[in-house]
Amino acid sequence: MPREVKSRIAILISGRGSNMLALADAVREGSVPQMEIAIVISDQPNAAGLAHAQSQNLPTAVVERRGRSRDEHDRELVTVLQEHQVDFVCLAGYMRLLSSHFLSAYRNRILNIHPSLLPAFPGLDAQRQALEHGAKFTGCTVHFVDQTLDGGPIIAQRIVPVRDDDTEETLSARILDEEHTLYAEALAIVNGGAYEIVGRRVVLK
Ligand code: GAR
Numbered sequence: 417m418p419r420e421v422k423s424r425i426a427i428l429i430s431g432r433g434s435n436m437l438a439l440a441d442a443v444r445e446g447s448v449p450q451m452e453i454a455i456v457i458s459d460q461p462n463a464a465g466l467a468h469a470q471s472q473n474l475p476t477a478v479v480e481r482r483g484r485s486r487d488e489h490d491r492e493l494v495t496v497l498q499e500h501q502v503d504f505v506c507l508a509g510y511m512r513l514l515s516s517h518f519l520s521a522y523r524n525r526i527l528n529i530h531p532s533l534l535p536a537f538p539g540l541d542a543q544r545q546a547l548e549h550g551a552k553f554t555g556c557t558v559h560f561v562d563q564t565l566d567g568g569p570i571i572a573q574r575i576v577p578v579r580d581d582d583t584e585e586t587l588s589a590r591i592l593d594e595e596h597t598l599y600a601e602a603l604a605i606v607n608g609g610a611y612e613i614v615g616r617r618v619v620l621k
Contacts, residue, residue: 423503423607424454428493428510433465434592435508435529435599440472442600451607454500457493459512475500481512490515497522506603507561511540519563524613526561527606529599531591533557533573538566543588546578553577554587556595558602560613569618571611572602 425443427436436456442448456469459481469476477496481489494517497505507528514526532542534557537549546554555575562568574594578587605611610621 420450422450422452424501425451425504425506425603426454426497426500426502427456427469427506427508429456429458429463429465429469429508430460430511431463431465431509433463433468433509435595436465436506437468437472438596439506439508439599439603440469440474442603448600448604448607451504451603454502455496457496459489459510465509486513487515487517490518494518494521504603504606506599508599513563513565514561516563519561524560525606527558527571527599527602528561528566528568529595529602530557530559530566531588531595533575534559534566534570541584543591544584547582547584547587551578554591556591556598558599560618569613569616571605571618572598574598 427439429436440453443451443453453474455475455477457477457479458466459479461478461480466476479493479496505522505526530542532546533555537545553575555573557570557573559570560568576591576594612619612621
């Protein structure tokens with residue numbers, strides 16, 4: 417019998433970590449087949465998500481960014497990822513652009529989730545941007561990470577209608593519910609390998 421080889425994921429967080437927990441649940445329940453979580457890494461020592469990960473017995477590490485250049489910080493991150501034999505990196509509320517060293521070490525193997533229908537409303541406070549713009553629909557996107565801000569090839573998206581009485585909080589909560597299932601779906605697509613990146617398009621086979 418061939419040994420079952422699982423892809424190893426690292427999840428990078430900076431805060432609450434609800435997407436990280438949703439991914440961990442999906443991996444545990446088998447809806448993201450053939451994957452395991454190698455490590456959860458935070459750049460913020462006080463990130464609430466770290467304690468949540470530990471309570472689920474997930475391995476964690478802190479790679480602090482404070483006082484260091486992007487390149488120095490990312491070089492340490494890549495070393496930690498390589499030590500843990502990571503195949504895919506999932507950014508989950510990880511609020512930092514990546515250096516070219518990091519991007520080339522994990523080319524087309526870094527995913528990010530963003531709370532809008534990209535390319536609309538990249539950057540911070542995407543839900544507030546959608547409300548202030550008067551958008552009738554927004555949503556969430558999982559995409560490959562490149563050197564641009566929230567700009568890499570799109571793997572999967574989900575639409576969320578904006579209600580007339582929405583506040584930033586109510587809209588964010590409905591988008592977050594969708595994020596929690598979308599990320600696992602996108603990761604399963606990528607790990608399954610049945611896709612091709614053609615220019616900017618991720619084409620499913
Ligand atoms: C999520 O809504 C995620 O889409 C967003 O931060 C939140 C993190 O929540 N990410 C971005 O805005 C990236 N540009 P979480 O820590 O509970 O997963």
